[in-house]
Structures are given as structure tokens and as C-alpha cells.
Amino acid sequence: MTAPIPDPPLYDQPARAGIPAALSIRGLAKRFGGKIAVDGISLEVPAGSFYAIVGPNGAGKTTTLSMATGLLRPDFGTAVVHGVDVWRQPLEAKKLMGILPDGVRLFDRLTGEQLITYAGLLRGMDKDVVAGRVADLLAALDLQNDAGTLVVDYSAGMTKKIALASALIHAPRLLVLDEPFEAVDPVSAANIRSILDSYVASGGTVIVSSHVMDLVQRMCDHVAVVAGGRLLAAGTVDDVRGGASLEDRFVQLVGGRSHTEGLEWLRTS
Amino acid sequence: MVAHLLKLKLALLRNGLRRSPWQLVGMAFAGLYALGLVVTLVVALVLLRTAPQDVAYTAVVLGGSAAILGWGIVPVVASATDMTLDPARFTTFAIPMKQMLAGLALGGLIGIPGLATSLVALSTVATWWRGFLPALAAAAGAVLGVLTCVVLAKVVTTATASLASSRRFKDVSAIAFMVPLVLMGPIVAGIGQGIPASTGFLPVFAQTLSWTPLGAPWAISGEVAAGRPGSAVLKLLISAATLAVLAWAWKVLLERALVTPPYAGSGKRKGGRLGLLGLLPAVPAGAVMARSLTYWFRDPRYSGSLVVIPLLPVALVFQGVQTGDFTSLAFLAPLSAFILAWSISADVSYDNTAFALHLASGIRGVADRLGRALACLAFALPVVLVFAVGYSMFTGDWAGLPGQLGLSLGILFTGLGLSSVVSARYTVAVPLPGESPFKKPPGNVGQTLAVQFGGLVVLMVLVLPEVALLVAQLVTGSPSWAGSILPPGPALASGCLWRA
Structure with missing residues (x-):
């Protein structure tokens, strides 16, 4: 089996004049023991864009996003959010960002309501503002009936929603969401999408990571393809897919698609 | 199949240790502690060979009963059961129930508590090395006793699995377990003072226990040595029946548990109470x-x-x-x-x-x-x-x-x-x-x-x-x-x- 040779990478043009980047990362790299997880990724995320980072399992998406948001110290490279260096001025940068990390525990012995309130108070917000926004978020994410339940007793989708609410409470200018739709039911996913759409329409920037190409193609305007810790392509969704469906283009870029031959014994008739 | 399950358990143990050297250090510490305990008990049991028959009988029956009781109680209160071979993980493989039970039971012996119990139980053979028949009876009793320990632990954990997976039960039982642990010193001191005072009581207590499932397997050899073949046979029957009943109960519980996974939900609660926040x-x-x-x-x-x-x-x-x-x-x-x-x-x-x-x-x-x-x-x-x-x-x-x-x-x-x-x-x-x-x-x-x-x-x-x-x-x-x-x-x- 031969893997298709990927086309030369389509790197994003330097930020268009006049539109500053919401997130600009330069040469981020991270090594875990002998394994290089992220191998020099540079990316410009224009302000007001709905940006998707896609890649196969273990491509380095989560590691890249963790380094870009100040959760994991990079070995090399810089990340700048709206002109603020994440690792030089972490407190200022974190005020601008709302983060939904994937695979991270929550303080799950708090009730859902307490957890969102806690996230707001940790950021030094005013008590009354927090109370108002908590009520709005619980209503928007359809969690009012479980607001007093401990998060440890929540289902996976509800946990995802409550984590999203904690990331939204301080009205950030940039939202970084790692796998936001995993385990979320279709109705809630539609609700979350409309929240994100209106957030982007009002000038906010959203970065999501995902495996679901159809969703990315419908929802996002920009996309970056990452595999093996490197950036393979980045740009507007239409540029990257170049006429084909995003899924086909993704498989072509990443390679590794095995043919459906073999497994003859699996045929039942 | 049984051999496969045992190999799986060993592989899981080995891979777990390979993940971090610290884990190995921790295991070594626990091993050393257990080794010290085992050596002390084995030496004590070997020395008991020269003790009068009734003293040896009392000590072995009481110790054995405590072991079975411990295997039954500790998994529940400490919720620290070894779940490396959780039966729930085998539901999708059509493994015949009998072979799975045998594999899981023997797998339960792999690990520090299982090995320690087996070693100590087998050294009762040395205690009763007063003739061929008593030693043989001791070996049979030890095997029955250890198997009873393991199967009892399995029955108890399977029966309480759905209960134990509820968060509230876990929280409460974990704390309740602290109380006897902290008061261990006073309790041990109290018992230590009580034993000399009740030397007359203990043999009677052991005699009574030996007719119960707890003490029966450990008493067979003593009865043989004392020349009471009738009692010995009866106690052998009691222990074998106990093991059979436990195994049957385990099978029934497991069959039921495998198709009714525990329900961990709890009632909905509206918000409005921020508490300390x-x-x-x-x-x-x-x-x-x-x-x-x-x-x-x-x-x-x-x-x-x-x-x-x-x-x-x-x-x-x-x-x-x-x-x-x-x-x-x-x-x-x-x-x-x-x-x-x-x-x-x-x-x-x-x-x-x-x-x-x-x-x-x-x-x-x-x-x-x-x-x-x-x-x-x-x-x-x-x-x-x-x-x-x-x-x-x-x-x-x-x-x-x-x-x-x-x-x-x-x-x-x-x-x-x-x-x-x-x-x-x-x-x-x-x-x-x-x-x-x-x-x-x-x-x-x-x-x-x-x-x-x-x-x-x-x-x-x-x-x-x-x-x-x-x-x-x-x-x-x-x-x-x-x-x-x-x-x-x-x-x-x-x-x-x-x-x-």
C-alpha cells in the first residue's frame, strides 16, 4: 500500500493588513521524552474568524492548543493573543481567552452552578455580574434543571456544556475549544453552534479542534490541517478543500487511508 | 482459557509496573511489608509444631477464621478491590462461565494479599507435620480455606458492586473505615489485655468457630491429629459445601451483574444554592x-x-x-x-x-x-x-x-x-x-x-x-x-x- 504524496503545504498568507491576528503562533514545538509531539507549528488566526484545527488522532492538536493558551510551556516558539505574548504576560493574555480543554477534570464536587460561579470569581469578576451571567448561561445551555446537581453526577455531554459555560463567563475575545461537540447531543450541539455563530458575528474569534470534517466544513470559515506535529495546510475552508469535500482533501493530505480490500472473511454472505 | 486469564493478569501487572519506576518502588515497599508479616507468621506456625495440640488447634482456627473474615470485609469498606480483571470487561467475549470463574478466582491469588495468604495457609502443613494424615489434612484444609477467602471476596464485591458504584456509598464507607483504623491502637491494646484474662475462653471460642464455615477448613487437620476422624470428615464436608455455595452464589450474582450494569444516576436538582461561594x-x-x-x-x-x-x-x-x-x-x-x-x-x-x-x-x-x-x-x-x-x-x-x-x-x-x-x-x-x-x-x-x-x-x-x-x-x-x-x-x- 502506498500513501498518496501530500501536496506542498498551503501556508496561510501573512495577516492581511488592517486585520490584526486574534492568535498568532510562531514555531511552537514540544517534545515529550523521545517523542516530538509538536514540531514547529506557525499559524495566524484572523480576528473574527471561526477557525478549525483538524488532524488525525495524536496529531498534536491538543498539545498545540495547550501551548497557545498558556496551559503547557512550549520548548520553542511564541504565542501572541491580540498583541499580548501568552508566556511573557500570562495574566493579561488569559483575560482575553476562554478555554475549554479536552480530557481535563473539573472541580466536580461543586454543583454546576457553583462551578460556573467559581470560574467567574477566580477571574476577579463582580459578584452581581457573575450571578446574572450564570443564570443566562444555564438557560442558554439548557442546564437549569440540573444546576444544583454535583458535576460528578453529570453525563459526559452535560459536563462538556458546563465546562463551556465556565469558559464563556468572562466574555473573552478569543475562545479556544478543544473537541467542543464530543458526546454532546444534536439539540445541544445546535444550541452551542448558534451561540458560537452569534459570538463570531459580534466580532469574537473561535478556534475549535475537531475530527468531524462535515461539521467543520459547514460551521467554520478557516481551517488548519495538522498531522504528525506539523502543519500541512491552512487557510480559508474553500482554499484548503479546493473544490473537493474537506473530508476527501483531509484524507489526501494526511494519507494513510487503507483500501477496503482484505478482511474477506468478514463478508457474511 | 484459565491459563489465558492468568497470563492476562500477569501481563497487566507487569505493564503497570513498567509505566513508572516509582510504581515499582511502591510495590517493593508493600512487598517488603508483606514479606515481613508472612515470615513472622510462617515461623510462628512452624514453631507451633512443638506446641501442645490444643494450643496449635486454637491458634490455627482463630487465625484462619480472621483471614476469611478479613477477605470478606476489607474489599467493601476500603473499596480498594483489585479490579484489574473486572468481569464487566469480559462481557463482550463469550467466555464460558465456569472457566471465567476459575480464571478469576485463581487470578485473585496473584498479587501480594493472595500470595501472602496462600503461603501462610500452606505453612499450617508444617504445624501439623505430626504424622502423614494430619499433614495431608492440613494441605487440603489450606487449599479449601484460601479458595474460600478468594471466592468470598469475589461474592462480596459482586454483590455490593452496584451499591459500591454509587458515589454516596463510596464516600461514606471510605470515611467510616477511618474510625476503626485510628482507634486501632486502643483496640489492639484492649484485646492484648483481654487475651491473658480469657485464656479459658479462647479454646472454647475456637471449638465453636471450627463448626462454622469460617473455622471449618482450618480445623480438619487438628481433628485428624486428635484422632477424631468423624469430626474431621464433617468439617471437611462443611468447608467443601461452603466453597460450593459461595461459588454458586458468585456465579448467579455475576450472571445477573453482567447484564444489569450499575445505575449511577441521581436525582435532578435545580440551582439557586451557591453555598459558601x-x-x-x-x-x-x-x-x-x-x-x-x-x-x-x-x-x-x-x-x-x-x-x-x-x-x-x-x-x-x-x-x-x-x-x-x-x-x-x-x-x-x-x-x-x-x-x-x-x-x-x-x-x-x-x-x-x-x-x-x-x-x-x-x-x-x-x-x-x-x-x-x-x-x-x-x-x-x-x-x-x-x-x-x-x-x-x-x-x-x-x-x-x-x-x-x-x-x-x-x-x-x-x-x-x-x-x-x-x-x-x-x-x-x-x-x-x-x-x-x-x-x-x-x-x-x-x-x-x-x-x-x-x-x-x-x-x-x-x-x-x-x-x-x-x-x-x-x-x-x-x-x-x-x-x-x-x-x-x-x-x-x-x-x-x-x-x-
Whole structure:
């Protein structure tokens, strides 16, 4: 089996004049023991864009996003959010960002309501503002009936929603969401999408990571393809897919698609 | 199939150890401890060979019964069952039930508790090496007894699995288990005093137990040696029947459990109650304090360490009553101060990855440390004050009060400062959120010992000023020294906090 040779990478043009980047990362790299997880990724995320980072399992998406948001110290490279260096001025940068990390525990012995309130108070917000926004978020994410339940007793989708609410409470200018739709039911996913759409329409920037190409193609305007810790392509969704469906283009870029031959014994008739 | 299951268990054990060298160290520690215990018991059992028959009989039956009882009780209360071969994971493989049961039962013997029990049980053969038949009977009894232990543990865990997977039950049972553990000293002392007084009672007790499923397998050899073949056969039947009934019960329970997975849900609750988060000042440090305090009461890993505190005076007074000497009570306040202050030394490790929220929110380090320390102080300070004043009331030694207060508060504040530093600098392997406080991750022991012991030494150096002043007071008998003990504690604490 031969893997298709990927086309030369389509790197994003330097930020268009006049539109500053919401997130600009330069040469981020991270090594875990002998394994290089992220191998020099540079990316410009224009302000007001709905940006998707896609890649196969273990491509380095989560590691890249963790380094870009100040959760994991990079070995090399810089990340700048709206002109603020994440690792030089972490407190200022974190005020601008709302983060939904994937695979991270929550303080799950708090009730859902307490957890969102806690996230707001940790950021030094005013008590009354927090109370108002908590009520709005619980209503928007359809969690009012479980607001007093401990998060440890929540289902996976509800946990995802409550984590999203904690990331939204301080009205950030940039939202970084790692796998936001995993385990979320279709109705809630539609609700979350409309929240994100209106957030982007009002000038906010959203970065999501995902495996679901159809969703990315419908929802996002920009996309970056990452595999093996490197950036393979980045740009507007239409540029990257170049006429084909995003899924086909993704498989072509990443390679590794095995043919459906073999497994003859699996045929039942 | 049985061999496959055993191989799987060994492979899981080996791969688990390969993941971290610390785990190996922890396993080695546990192994050494078990080895010491096993060697002591084996030597004792071999020596029992020369003891009179009835003494050996009583000892073996009582010890054996305790072993079976332990295998039945410990998995429930400690919720620390070894689930490496969780039957639920085999549901999708159509394994015949009989072979799965055999594999799981034998797999239960692999591991430190299983090996230790088997070795000790088999050394009863040496105890009854008084003839061929008694030794043979002992071997048969040991095999039956050990299998009963393992299968009983399986029956108990399977029966309580759905119960034990409910979070509330886990939380409560984990804490309830603390109480006998803390009072172990007094209980053992009580039993130790009771045994000489009841030498006449024990043989009768053992005789009675030997007719029950608990004692029967261990009594067969003794009956053979005493020349009572009738009783021996009856007890053999009792043990075999017990094992058969247990195995059958396990099979039935397992068949049912495999198709009805535990339901872990709980009722819905509307919001509106913010609890402490609504009461404390709405600043970052206040929020951290409210969150920490909530955890102190809701998370068994925290509340478990709180249960010790009220039991401490009970244990010390009990000891005082027994020895007629209450000087050890003087350590009550300083000791509690130490335990309480040190209890937040693994705070960040307990947060696990939930700490990402603190990182993402860009909260200042000082607010984070201060909130956690204040949460602990909120109940530690009253407790230590009450204990120190209570000691003076109990002994009538009011002149010693300033010294007591100075030393205890010094330890409390300095300890809080130091554990704030330790918790931020060293993250250790601790039970995961939601797990039993006793479920020590393998390797936890070695790592914790290193960090905790190092911290302890540093703390001792830091409280030296207080200790020196207290000694000066005791030597000179002048209370003026004691007054000057008070200030350094908080000063040191704030220094530690600042550096954190």
C-alpha cells in the first residue's frame, strides 16, 4: 500500500493588513521524552474568524492548543493573543481567552452552578455580574434543571456544556475549544453552534479542534490541517478543500487511508 | 482459557509496573511489608509444631477464621478491590462461565494479599507435620480455606458492586473505615489485655468457630491429629459445601451483574444554592477558599483526614487511662496543628487536572495559596485553640498554656506556609478524584515518603525557634519566655506564603 504524496503545504498568507491576528503562533514545538509531539507549528488566526484545527488522532492538536493558551510551556516558539505574548504576560493574555480543554477534570464536587460561579470569581469578576451571567448561561445551555446537581453526577455531554459555560463567563475575545461537540447531543450541539455563530458575528474569534470534517466544513470559515506535529495546510475552508469535500482533501493530505480490500472473511454472505 | 486469564493478569501487572519506576518502588515497599508479616507468621506456625495440640488447634482456627473474615470485609469498606480483571470487561467475549470463574478466582491469588495468604495457609502443613494424615489434612484444609477467602471476596464485591458504584456509598464507607483504623491502637491494646484474662475462653471460642464455615477448613487437620476422624470428615464436608455455595452464589450474582450494569444516576436538582461561594467575599482568594472548604466536607479524600482529629484526643485519653500517665496529652494540640497544617501539602495533586481552570483563569499565585491556607485555617485554628485550652483545663496546668499555644500556633502557621510551598512545588501520585482515600496508587508510598519526610525535616528546622523558647521556659520555669513564643509563627508563615 502506498500513501498518496501530500501536496506542498498551503501556508496561510501573512495577516492581511488592517486585520490584526486574534492568535498568532510562531514555531511552537514540544517534545515529550523521545517523542516530538509538536514540531514547529506557525499559524495566524484572523480576528473574527471561526477557525478549525483538524488532524488525525495524536496529531498534536491538543498539545498545540495547550501551548497557545498558556496551559503547557512550549520548548520553542511564541504565542501572541491580540498583541499580548501568552508566556511573557500570562495574566493579561488569559483575560482575553476562554478555554475549554479536552480530557481535563473539573472541580466536580461543586454543583454546576457553583462551578460556573467559581470560574467567574477566580477571574476577579463582580459578584452581581457573575450571578446574572450564570443564570443566562444555564438557560442558554439548557442546564437549569440540573444546576444544583454535583458535576460528578453529570453525563459526559452535560459536563462538556458546563465546562463551556465556565469558559464563556468572562466574555473573552478569543475562545479556544478543544473537541467542543464530543458526546454532546444534536439539540445541544445546535444550541452551542448558534451561540458560537452569534459570538463570531459580534466580532469574537473561535478556534475549535475537531475530527468531524462535515461539521467543520459547514460551521467554520478557516481551517488548519495538522498531522504528525506539523502543519500541512491552512487557510480559508474553500482554499484548503479546493473544490473537493474537506473530508476527501483531509484524507489526501494526511494519507494513510487503507483500501477496503482484505478482511474477506468478514463478508457474511 | 484459565491459563489465558492468568497470563492476562500477569501481563497487566507487569505493564503497570513498567509505566513508572516509582510504581515499582511502591510495590517493593508493600512487598517488603508483606514479606515481613508472612515470615513472622510462617515461623510462628512452624514453631507451633512443638506446641501442645490444643494450643496449635486454637491458634490455627482463630487465625484462619480472621483471614476469611478479613477477605470478606476489607474489599467493601476500603473499596480498594483489585479490579484489574473486572468481569464487566469480559462481557463482550463469550467466555464460558465456569472457566471465567476459575480464571478469576485463581487470578485473585496473584498479587501480594493472595500470595501472602496462600503461603501462610500452606505453612499450617508444617504445624501439623505430626504424622502423614494430619499433614495431608492440613494441605487440603489450606487449599479449601484460601479458595474460600478468594471466592468470598469475589461474592462480596459482586454483590455490593452496584451499591459500591454509587458515589454516596463510596464516600461514606471510605470515611467510616477511618474510625476503626485510628482507634486501632486502643483496640489492639484492649484485646492484648483481654487475651491473658480469657485464656479459658479462647479454646472454647475456637471449638465453636471450627463448626462454622469460617473455622471449618482450618480445623480438619487438628481433628485428624486428635484422632477424631468423624469430626474431621464433617468439617471437611462443611468447608467443601461452603466453597460450593459461595461459588454458586458468585456465579448467579455475576450472571445477573453482567447484564444489569450499575445505575449511577441521581436525582435532578435545580440551582439557586451557591453555598459558601455566595457567602465568602467575591474575590479570587475568597472563591478559592470557598471551593476548598466545600471540598473539605464533600470530598472523602479531604474529610477522611478530618475524621482523625476528634478521634485523636479519644485515643490519647484512652492511652492515659491505661497507663495512668497523661503527659502524652501535652502533644495533642501541637500534633493536631501539625496534621491539619500538613493536610494541604498535596492540595494541587488532589486537584489533578482540574487545576487547569486556575491556570486558564490567570489567577495570581498568592490568591490561590492564600485561599487554600485560609480554608484550612478556618477550622484548624478553632480546633487547635480548643485543644490547647482543653489540655490546660484537663490538667489544671494554666502556666503551661502560653507555651502550648505558642508552639501549636507556631506549628500551624509555619506548617500551612510550608505545605503551601510543598503542594505547589511537588505534585505526587495521590488517589484520583472520586476514588477511595485508601486506594493508594502504586508508587505513592515511596514518592510521598520522600516529599513528606523532607518537608517534615524542614518544618522541624523552621519551628526550632518555638521549640527553643519552650525548652527555655521549661528549664527556667519563667513564663515570660512563653509570651515571646507567639510572634514568630505567623511571621514565618507569611514568609513562606510570599515565596510560594
